[in-house]
Amino acid sequence: MTASTPLWRHPEFAVGAREMRDIALGIGAWGLVAGIAMSKAGLGAALAIAMSLCVFAGSAQLAALPLMVQGAPLWVIWATAFCVNLRFVIFSAGWRPYFESLERPKRLLAAYFTVDFTYIAFMRRFPAPVDTRAHLAYVAGNAAVGWTAWQGMTILGVVLADVIPTCWGLGFAGSLALLGITASLLVNRATWIAAAVAACAAFAAFALPFHLNIVVAIAAAMAAGVLVDRFSPPRAAPAGEAP
């Protein structure tokens, strides 16, 4: 693969696209619900669609919208979105070795299009850096499918907000997609313990503003995971014990 080959013809583009396709239904359902919520927040359809296309961060948008409608100061709106997005700051440390060789604008452009699932699927595909071109192609393929599913369905939700009955529980399809992805990450004792700690921490810290309970859960689970890795018995575990 030379650098002149377009990214979408790189074989990793198809791999990234395929892995996103499996959860596109959940992402789409979620986008639809987010679109409905954005429309009902009272910002107007045109602004809601512009916001979705530019900001491309569902939970941050939904947190910022009521503040915008209330006329809160700009810095409060931005700070709220920053806090809701803090998990991406943590993920970005993980991206560093994979995109190091790119120039800064390209690094940031690639990062802008990575959502939670892109990070997870990417790290499973590339446990260690191989070739920047392959990394970029995978992210491009993954993001192309995810971006289209999310934006298309969000816009549909904004437009059809008054027609779609909320009783269908559409948003839950998005939660089920998350559930499946979470289950796929539970591969050993350390990940199970980290997940249990994260769940307890997220619940205990739920009263915090700006979704900061997510950050608390991440910190607690990271500590728990590392502790289990350090102090669990080496590979040859006693018979009958989970690996």
Add this chain to the structure above:
Amino acid sequence: MTIWMNLAAIAGLTVVSVVTRGFFLIPEREVPLPPWLREALRYAPLAALVAVLVPEIAMTDDHLIATWRDPRLYATVAAGAMFIATRHLLGTILAGSAVLLALRLGLGW
């Protein structure tokens, strides 16, 4: 809020998306991270997902679900069983959604 304020808010939110997603990609030189932190980062996405999931599947208005007649419980169990049986994400979403819809529309939960 005027239209211009809203546009400014959206422009700023776009910058927030770029800055948060690319935070550690902004400096030209690598930010040295201690090995334990690098190791710990592997648990971050799992924890973020779980933290987002907890209120979605187990809470109503700031409290844990306190009734057995909540369709989300059964949808979650169905989706979990489907995942364990098939390890297929689309099937997991469809199984859970089917149970949720059946209980919502069929039993009126």
